[in-house]
Amino acid sequence: MSFTKGRRRLRGRTVGAVALAVTLVTGGLAAAAHGQEGTRVSAEDAVQAQAASLRDLADQQGVRMGTAVASHLLDQSDYRQTAATEFNSVTHENDLKWETVQPQQGQFSWSNADRVVDFAEQNNQMIHGHTLVWHSQLPSWVENGNFSQDQLRGVMQDHISTTMGRYRGQIGTWDVVNEPIDDNAQFRDSVFYQTLGQDFIAEAFRMADQADPSARLFINDYNIDGINAKSDAYYELVRDLLAQGVPIDGIGFQGHLISGQVPSDIQQNIQRFADLGLEVMITELDIRIQMPATEQKLEQQARDYEGVVNACYAVSGCSGVIVWGVTDAHSWVPDHFDGQGAALPIDSDYQQKPAYWAIHEALGGDPADPTDPPTEDPTDPPTDPPSGDCEADYRVTNEWNSGFQAEVTVTAGDSLTGWTVTWNLGSGESVSHAWNASVSSSGSAVTATDVGYNGTLSAGQSTAFGFVGNHGGSVSTPQLTCTSGS
Numbered sequence: 001m002s003f004t005k006g007r008r009r010l011r012g013r014t015v016g017a018v019a020l021a022v023t024l025v026t027g028g029l030a031a032a033a034h035g036q037e038g039t040r041v042s043a044e045d046a047v048q049a050q051a052a053s054l055r056d057l058a059d060q061q062g063v064r065m066g067t068a069v070a071s072h073l074l075d076q077s078d079y080r081q082t083a084a085t086e087f088n089s090v091t092h093e094n095d096l097k098w099e100t101v102q103p104q105q106g107q108f109s110w111s112n113a114d115r116v117v118d119f120a121e122q123n124n125q126m127i128h129g130h131t132l133v134w135h136s137q138l139p140s141w142v143e144n145g146n147f148s149q150d151q152l153r154g155v156m157q158d159h160i161s162t163t164m165g166r167y168r169g170q171i172g173t174w175d176v177v178n179e180p181i182d183d184n185a186q187f188r189d190s191v192f193y194q195t196l197g198q199d200f201i202a203e204a205f206r207m208a209d210q211a212d213p214s215a216r217l218f219i220n221d222y223n224i225d226g227i228n229a230k231s232d233a234y235y236e237l238v239r240d241l242l243a244q245g246v247p248i249d250g251i252g253f254q255g256h257l258i259s260g261q262v263p264s265d266i267q268q269n270i271q272r273f274a275d276l277g278l279e280v281m282i283t284e285l286d287i288r289i290q291m292p293a294t295e296q297k298l299e300q301q302a303r304d305y306e307g308v309v310n311a312c313y314a315v316s317g318c319s320g321v322i323v324w325g326v327t328d329a330h331s332w333v334p335d336h337f338d339g340q341g342a343a344l345p346i347d348s349d350y351q352q353k354p355a356y357w358a359i360h361e362a363l364g365g366d367p368a369d370p371t372d373p374p375t376e377d378p379t380d381p382p383t384d385p386p387s388g389d390c391e392a393d394y395r396v397t398n399e400w401n402s403g404f405q406a407e408v409t410v411t412a413g414d415s416l417t418g419w420t421v422t423w424n425l426g427s428g429e430s431v432s433h434a435w436n437a438s439v440s441s442s443g444s445a446v447t448a449t450d451v452g453y454n455g456t457l458s459a460g461q462s463t464a465f466g467f468v469g470n471h472g473g474s475v476s477t478p479q480l481t482c483t484s485g486s
């Protein structure tokens, strides 16, 4: 992925000034709901009213900019509007966890999880599924079930296949195993580890791959954002899993961070996992502050967000960032860390904070002067609608000994419901895993189609999918054909 770098002009801006500008931007997150329509608008602020949302910018760059949502808050219009406008991806904060989905053995309860999935579909958003096998928020019938090895395998199999099966084709990426290593860099002493040993991880991934072969499968944890003993343990673990042929596609760095203490080697750490051929995602980003939040602390937080987001977007194998909550009012942080809070880019009144603008700028936006055209990067996908049905732009984003990763950006000519991209593989090439598209091959001919949520595009709108492939010595540059319909 390549990014246009905007200029940072907001450094001297006061929080109050940012807040005023915010009210006027993009209908001001939830400005209409706050009855702000009558606010007087200065010339400078009127210009700012044209600033793009984070979602617009992320879509233009073909990256994920997501948020965690709670189904019960979707009743609130401010919340709904902001979740839909600012983010191109959602994650269930709690509604897809084992204790919610299968509180009693064999009794599945989908209403809360379905609400979030329906919301994402209505708003044409990606969904990152969180989570299948985790020691926490696990019902007692699993934790204290005294199951034999075979019984626990059966329990895992049933939970994974039923949950993933329900959302097959709707949820594109999944945290299959969450937090299996503890803070001492040892396997966590969960019921899964006690009963099945470390192989429970490989087994869970194989079960998930069977349940939905087109989903991208992640392992996910906190305190692995920088290079340390715990992330080293993950590095060894995933290298091992890959060597065994376990179908693991990615690793999530949760990114629950403290302002002023963000590890300086995040990019290097992302890079080493990407070099293994894995997709990396920052899955639960929040950067907490010791309260009260002062202007200075919020500026520090903005620099911290900028550092993390840029670290991800600088590495082609890092597909995006998900923040853990829509606004500070919905963050888990104040309930869990005494005296700390204000951890998200949007505050409790739906006003954008300096951190918001830092992300905005990292995504190529410049809220201080949105009329400035961004510096063109020749590798950026075209912005003019193509003349035919659609156009597909192919880019190799990573390459190693015998493998490579590529990204294809589909841009609609006229509005489309469904798309199909075809191309021919070069000699010795094959496709192993794909994401955000359903990919099949017959001989050297490859066909990729949308996966539902990314099939509807308006004229000029783009979406991206990717895949990891093998090559026989060099990577070819194919000619692609894009047609409407899937």
Ligand code: 9MR
Residues within 6 Å of the ligand: 093, 094, 136, 137, 222, 254, 284, 332
């Ligand atoms: O944000 C979630 C919070 O509402 C729950 O009380 C908590 C219970 O463990 O889980 C929080 O989400 C966690 C996520 O599922 C896994 N990574 C750490 C997150 C923050 O605790």
